[in-house]
Ligand SMILES: Nc1ncnc2c1ncn2[C@@H]1O[C@H](COP(=O)(O)OP(=O)(O)OP(=O)(O)O)[C@@H](O)[C@H]1O
């Protein structure tokens with residue numbers, strides 16, 4: 001057993017479970033190549049919650065989908081590695097990949113209600129995951145197992161709920177069902193793609209609590225995708241901030257909030273609504289994510305960056321900065337921290 | 344589910360009454376005189392008065408309608424003005440031909456259209472997809488009787504003396520006959536009692552299956568291939584296109600992504616999750632294309648030398664043979680309502696949200 005001491009932040013000493021290296025996923029559309037994920041690297045360790053945060057369209061979901069190899073045409077994983085327990089997922093056969101999904105790596109999604117099949121009973125959908133992965137096909141799956149799965153995620157009246165259809169459930173309930181489904185085989189890694197975005201605040205807290213509890217109980221790793229810095233602060237042990245298909249900053253959560261380095265991260269943190277204070281997010285970070293087909297030549301954030309003007313930096317619009325370790329365990333991609341000799 | 348269907352069934356009653364009335368009225372509002380088109384232009388006024396009196400044509404339309412409904416409810420569809428025979432008799436002769444052809448055409452359309460649609464959707468933008476869609480677009484714009492002529496020329500004439508030859512006309516090869524099932528089973532039926540068994544027996548393929556006459560079945564089915572292809576091409580094209588677009592849409596939905604993320608194999612993703620949802624609009628379109636299919640059958644029968652309702656309906660309309668027109672319209676409407684009921688039932692089976700409405 002690896003150490004599972006909750007007092008100490010999941011240390012970087014834990015063995016890496018998933019190592020994503022220089023992942024590139026492009027969409028080859030008629031209008032041009034959309035570089036949805038353009039060279040992303042990060043590591044997820046056992047028992048760790050890795051936050052991936054960034055604005056809409058910055059490539060968070062595509063990063064996750066690439067790891068599970070679920071990118072649809074016209075998208076394609078162009079290069080990179082996704083080492084899961086040392087084996088590259090991107091090199092596995094389709095059959096091997098199918099066997100891993102739902103068993104060793106599970107994923108839950110935003111909009112839980114539409115993520116469930118409207119014409120199948122909850123029990124059918126829950127048991128399906130058992131059915132497709134069981135070793136012995138002659139062993140039947142029992143409805144009782146579905147009831148157990150629902151109990152495991154704290155759904156009251158589980159025995160009756162298994163006979164429901166998705167449209168008979170609330171969003172929060174549906175997300176619990178999704179979580180129950182993803183937990184069927186106690187996966188090593190749970191990828192949660194904005195699991196609470198479609199839910200209202202109290203339900204959101206319950207679902208996040210559930211994810212955290214499951215992580216604690218099972219020493220599972222979680223890759224938590226969100227655009228909500230509040231959720232990151234509450235949940236993540238370590239965070240990757242993404243912008244326009246790249247990682248721009250990476251640090252343990254506490255450090256990131258105490259001392260955000262990248263101007264974009266600072267903007268995101270400032271955009272967290274503070275009680276009793278109304279803030280316009282657009283005011284904090286003016287402009288929008290660049291078109292991923294026609295990326296600006298230098299730093300992707302340069303056109304929106306105030307720091308660039310304040311510090312009178314000239315390189316930003318010419319040359320892309322590198323992801324450098326500005327402080328131990330704290331990486332950033334910004335010319336403010338990169339000196340000439342690192343180039 | 345049962346109450347849902349019961350509700351649908353009750354709704355069918357006013358629909359049928361409405362159809363009855365509209366045909367009834369339309370037939371009578373058409374210019375033209377049933378007496379003279381039946382007895383000839385030279386019939387005198389006295390003769391026609393007697394004729395009209397005898398067939399109740401002097402009563403008001405509403406009165407005629409009342410009498411008609413009453414008769415229909417008692418199973419009496421009337422007597423043909425022209426043939427002087429009970430309409431039910433004509434129906435036993437003609438309707439099975441058209442229904443059998445329609446059923447085969449539908450079978451052809453569904454069994455080919457749905458798989459083609461699935462393949463096109465799954466491999467969309469591939470050569471198979473593009474080819475199928477070009478074919479489907481040509482298929483829908485093909486006049487049925489023209490296609491019928493082409494097919495019977497190709498398979499009946501051009502491919503003569505090859506194994507691909509197919510009989511271009513008729514229902515059975517001369518000399519082949521299939522014993523009516525009620526005879527084979529030793530039933531003792533005749534006269535009025537014969538109506539229903541006679542009707543069933545006249546559906547050659549069904550009759551052959553009932554008595555296990557496989558040679559007869561093969562012969563009857565062989566004769567149906569060309570007309571069924573001709574009549575089925577339009578619905579085939581429509582079904583293939585609908586299946587494709589519906590499945591394409593469904594395959595992009597969130598729960599399909601969930602199924603994949605769960606580790607379901609592609610065949611299960613498409614079959615269990617995709618198809619069941621994608622079938623909803625397809626089922627509807629199948630029900631709807633039955634209309635064009637029946638009219639296609641009526642138009643094509645003559646091309647293939649089949650004496651179904653097509654010819655008699657045409658003759659009855661031009662000859663103002665009201666009872667026949669009404670009877671066939673009624674039967675076709677009943678078939679329609681019945682098929683739509685099946686569609687509704689399928690819908691409710693496929694989609695739990697409908698059951699609860
Ligand atoms: N089918 C597609 N064709 C072309 N481009 C696509 C396609 N799917 C996604 N993209 C592009 O990929 C980029 C990244 O998408 P992704 O869904 O990963 O964003 P995200 O960070 O998850 O955003 P959100 O918060 O909205 O979920 C987007 O800018 C989008 O334009």
Ligand SMILES: [Mg+2]
Nearest residue numbers: 060061062193
């Ligand atoms: Mg997303």
